[in-house]
């Protein structure tokens with residue numbers, strides 16, 4: 327039986343499930359993920375099921391719009407585990423049968439039988455961590471797969487019936503040339519995915535790759551070259567029929583985009599195509615989400631919290647029926663408005679005055695009139711009195727724009 331418990335109006339949320347297991351750590355990774363802990367799988371899945379029950383019973387009346395398995399490497403889980411989590415989210419949070427259910431998968435962990443099982447368990451969208459089509463780059467990144475295995479996994483996913491596949495790629499790698507990057511983008515386009523995410527490598531302190539770089543064993547990525555890589559890939563994707571709907575994300579459009587960075591039809595990202603990530607749109611629009619699992623973050627009813635990060639500690643807490651988190655705090659209005667601007671401006675649709683007023687009861691011009699005028703003078707944002715959005719130039723300098731909105735409510 328589906329439950330909406332606390333008697334308040336039910337809220338639509340995205341549900342994120344964190345799977346903190348990897349076969350081995352990539353050299354650049356600083357996510358909350360662990361190699362060698364897969365023996366905890368059954369206990370961990372039981373803990374997620376308990377957390378979902380406790381949250382739905384004790385805390386909130388949330389109704390799920392989407393479900394997203396992230397990690398880590400969710401594709402390492404047995405089909406029974408995925409099945410049990412999907413079923414729990416349907417039961418406890420009323421996830422509709424037609425909802426988007428994404429699973430992050432690593433090539434090298436997928437077999438045809440596993441892919442069939444994933445389809446059967448209700449996964450509708452795969453996000454494949456391909457990263458590069460060059461063996462030397464994959465080796466440097468410590469990935470567990472080759473380009474050949476990525477292609478094999480992609481084709482097997484098609485045979486299994488997946489019709490919504492996103493490929494994740496990384497650029498600005500140490501030693502990577504513009505030519506190598508274009509080859510990777512071109513080879514991925516030849517596969518015909520519905521969606522692409524392109525992220526510049528961030529060298530997090532303390533990771534093996536950052537240390538190798540500090541020792542001078544690999545060259546530092548050049549920021550100008552990284553900007554060129556981004557621009558060239560944007561052009562290639564535009565020509566191939568993709569709409570850029572977010573700074574790092576592209577979906578194959580129903581109709582060609584009129585420009586590299588175009589306002590979606592009627593100003594709504596959903597109108598670009600059925601392949602935009604509905605779950606990630608929830609984050610960018612700063613709408614509520616619940617995170618289940620070790621270290622997962624949640625944002626609901628103006629509070630933000632995160633769970634205990636280590637899988638075993640998290641399992642112990644759920645066994646003893648404790649929902650207390652690693653951190654929990656209300657979010658101030660200044661933070662809320664600043665983050666809403668920062669996240670919303672990542673989208674090509676930008677933010678409208680109407681939406682901000684609905685969220686905060688204040689008008690865009692009253693909150694940020696001076697900042698908006700200044701950024702518009704520098705041609706970094708466009709503002710027509712109702713909608714504010716990054717210009718094509720502004721999207722290349724997004725971080726400069728975002729910081730103007732943080733903590734600067736007028």
Ligand code: SF4
Nearest residue numbers: 348351352355397398
């Ligand atoms: S697969 Fe992803 S989560 Fe796992 S170690 Fe590599 S980058 Fe980190």
